[in-house]
Amino acid sequence: GAVVSQHPSRVICKSGTSVKIECRSLDFQATTMFWYRQFPKQSLMLMATSNEGSKATYEQGVEKDKFLINHASLTLSTLTVTSAHPEDSSFYICSAALGVDTQYFGPGTRLTVL
Amino acid sequence: AQSVSQHNHHVILSEAASLELGCNYSYGGTVNLFWYVQYPGQHLQLLLKYFSGDPLVKGIRGFEAEFIKSKFSFNLRKPSVQWSDTAEYFCAVRAGGTSYGKLTFGQGTILTVHP
Numbered sequence: 587g588a589v590v591s592q593h594p595s596r597v598i599c600k601s602g603t604s605v606k607i608e609c610r611s612l613d614f615q616a617t618t619m620f621w622y623r624q625f626p627k628q629s630l631m632l633m634a635t636s637n638e639g640s641k642a643t644y645e646q647g648v649e650k651d652k653f654l655i656n657h658a659s660l661t662l663s664t665l666t667v668t669s670a671h672p673e674d675s676s677f678y679i680c681s682a683a684l685g686v687d688t689q690y691f692g693p694g695t696r697l698t699v700l
Numbered sequence: 701a702q703s704v705s706q707h708n709h710h711v712i713l714s715e716a717a718s719l720e721l722g723c724n725y726s727y728g729g730t731v732n733l734f735w736y737v738q739y740p741g742q743h744l745q746l747l748l749k750y751f752s753g754d755p756l757v758k759g760i761r762g763f764e765a766e767f768i769k770s771k772f773s774f775n776l777r778k779p780s781v782q783w784s785d786t787a788e789y790f791c792a793v794r795a796g797g798t799s800y801g802k803l804t805f806g807q808g809t810i811l812t813v814h815p
Contacts, residue, residue: 590743620802627709629790629805630744645802679744687732687751689803691744 588614590682592692599670600700607665607695609680615660616682620689621653624677636663670699702727702793706806713781714814721776721809723765723791733774734792734803735765744790750774761785783815 589612599605609619617638622630634655635643642655652674654666663682667674675698681689707722725731735747748759755767765776774791791806 627807629704629807630803632802632804635802681744687749688746691736693743 588612588682588684588688588690590680590690590692592678592680592695594695595693596696596698598698598700601671602669604666604668605670605697607667607678607680607697609663609665609682609692611661611682611684611690614682614684616684617660618683619657619663620681620683621655621663621665622679622681624679624694630679633665667697670697672699675699702731702795702804704791704793704804704806706789706791706809708809709807710810710812712812712814715783716780717813719776719778719781719785719811721789721791721811723774723776723806724772725774725791725793725804726772727793727795729795732794733765733767734794735759735763735774735776736790736792736805737787738790738808739787747776747789781811781813783813785811786813787811 591610593608619636621633623633624630632645633648636655636657638657638660644650657663677694679694681691683689704725733750736744737747738744748757750757750767758764763778767774789809792803794803
C-alpha cells in the first residue's frame with residue numbers, strides 16, 4: 587500500500603522556538619495532504635487541508651499564523667509550529683490523499699514543548 | 701457540521717469472542733463512512749469503507765460493518781476476534797460527494813483481546 591512518512595517522529599523543544607514537521611508521500615503523488623492533531627485519549631482533529639501550490643485551508647479555531655503549512659511539491663507538506671508553547675504539545679499526524687477516496691496516514695510526530 | 705460518536709472507550713474480550721463496536725454519526729446529507737485501525741506503534745490504516753450500494757461492507761482481516769441509514773449508524777463487527785486484533789479503532793465520516801473532503805473522526809475505541 588501507499589506509504590506516508592513523517593519526520594521527526596519525536597521532538598522536544600523550548601518554549602518560544604519554532605518546530606518544523608515534514609510529511610512525505612513516498613511512493614505516490616498527493617495533491618492534497620491533511621494535518622491532524624490528537625490529544626491524549628481523544629480523537630484526531632483536522633487542523634488544515636494542504637493543497638499543492640496553493641494556500642492551506644484551516645479549520646475553524648486553528649491559528650494560521652501559528653501553524654504554518656507549506657505544500658511545495660506533490661510529495662511533501664510541512665507544518666511549522668511557530669513560537670511553540672507548552673499547550674502546543676501534542677501528537678501531530680498527517681495524511682496524503684491518493685485519488686478521491688482514500689487517505690493514507692503518517693506515523694505521527696510527538697511534540698513536547700518545555 | 702458532521703460529528704461522530706463511538707460508544708465504548710475500551711473493550712476487553714477473550715480470543716474467539718464476537719466483537720461489535722458502535723459508531724453513530726450526525727449529518728443530514730449523504731455520507732461516506734470509514735473504519736480505521738491503529739495497531740500499537742503503527743500508523744492509522746484503513747479497515748473498510750462505505751460509499752454506496754450494499755450496506756454490509758466487508759473489510760480486511762475478517763471485519764465487516766453495516767450502514768443503517770435510519771439509525772445513522774455504522775457498527776463494526778467481527779465474529780471471532782484474535783489476540784492480534786488488539787488495537788485502537790476509529791470510525792470516521794466524510795460528507796458525501798466531496799472530493800478530498802475532510803474526515804471527522806470518532807473518539808476511538810481501544811480493543812484489548814486476551815489470549
